[in-house]
Amino acid sequence: MLYIILWVALSVLVALYALARGHSYINVLGFLLLALVFSPLIALLAAALIPPSETSLIDKGLAKKCPHCAELVKPEADVCSHCGRDLMAASAS
Numbered sequence: 152m153l154y155i156i157l158w159v160a161l162s163v164l165v166a167l168y169a170l171a172r173g174h175s176y177i178n179v180l181g182f183l184l185l186a187l188v189f190s191p192l193i194a195l196l197a198a199a200l201i202p203p204s205e206t207s208l209i210d211k212g213l214a215k216k217c218p219h220c221a222e223l224v225k226p227e228a229d230v231c232s233h234c235g236r237d238l239m240a241a242s243a244s
C-alpha cells in the first residue's frame with residue numbers, strides 16, 4: 152500500500168516538474184500517465200529530455216519570440232540573446 156502511495160506521489164511530482172518546465176497541459180497529462188503506467192523515473196527522464204514546445208512556452212508567458220530573428224527569448228529580456236537587437240524598441244513601435 153505504501154508503495155502505491157509513493158508511486159502516485161512521485162508521478163504527481165514528475166507532472167508538476169513537467170508543468171514548471173513549460174510543457175503544455177496535454178503533455179503534462181501524458182507524462183503523468185507515463186509515470187503511473189510505466190515508471191516515474193522514465194517519465195522524469197522524458198520530461199527532462201523532451202523540450203517544451205515553443206507555443207506552450209509563449210502561451211504560459213515563459214518566453215517571447217524575437218520579432219527580428221524569431222528565436223525564443225526570456226519574457227523580461229530587453230535585448231535579444233540571439234541576434235542582439237533591442238526588443239523594447241520593437242514592442243513600442
Ligand SMILES: [Zn+2]
Nearest residue numbers: 217220231234
Ligand atoms: Zn533576435
